[in-house]
Amino acid sequence: MAAPTQKRARIGVMGGTFDPIHNGHLVAASEVRRHFDLDEVVFVPTGEPYQKRDVSAPEHRYLMTVIATASNPDFTVSRIDIDRGGPTYTIDTLRELRRARPDAELFFISGADAVAQILDWKDAHELFTLAHFVAVSRPGHPLTVSGLPEEHVSLLEVPALAISSTDCRSRVSRDFPVWYLVPDGVVQYISKYHLYRSST
């Protein structure tokens, strides 16, 4: 009798700058986990997001991501993009995760705004050989696979949360609350380390 085949692990990968992580990120990851029956979602904060300016220190972004995900047993955080050093490219993230988990199926989670840019990312075509891409809806951004290889990309409508890290930073700098936009522990972390006080 043939030995029973083991089910391949299904791992979601949520890459982001998370400056700060907010409830839009968490709802997106939670919805994709449920819809694609993922075993876990790994949050991967960028090291040096080469397309962004004036980004907070990686250690702050990493710790806020840990705080935000700590209570969910299906969520973990990886330092791979931070520890690699140099500009962060998703191709390196996925190659490294593949090496670490050759048995697993990877699902890269991305908002509608980010997925629209994928063809401009480094080694764009190889990305689709390493992971399936899941593009989630985001208020203000059309959700489309236009130009992308349709067999490697899925679209998912998630509850609309019109939250961005840019808006959270701007609110803190103007002394507006970010309660309920980011997890409570992240509100307290921002306050403790005086983040975003003079930025927009």
Ligand SMILES: Nc1ncnc2c1ncn2[C@@H]1O[C@H](COP(=O)(O)OP(=O)(O)OP(=O)(O)O)[C@@H](O)[C@H]1O
């Ligand atoms: N409110 C949201 N709903 C769905 N997806 C989101 C939302 N906010 C961010 N994302 C997605 O999460 C990933 C990481 O986003 P990122 O950390 O850059 O947050 P951001 O809010 O877009 O930040 P910023 O305003 O600084 O550009 C991206 O794929 C992005 O599209």
Ligand SMILES: O=C(O)c1ccc[n+]([C@@H]2O[C@H](COP(=O)([O-])O)[C@@H](O)[C@H]2O)c1
């Ligand atoms: O690989 C690339 O060239 C590339 C260019 C821009 C963004 N990304 C990835 O897209 C994810 C969201 O990035 P960001 O900058 O919108 O926070 C994150 O995992 C980035 O590493 C990747």
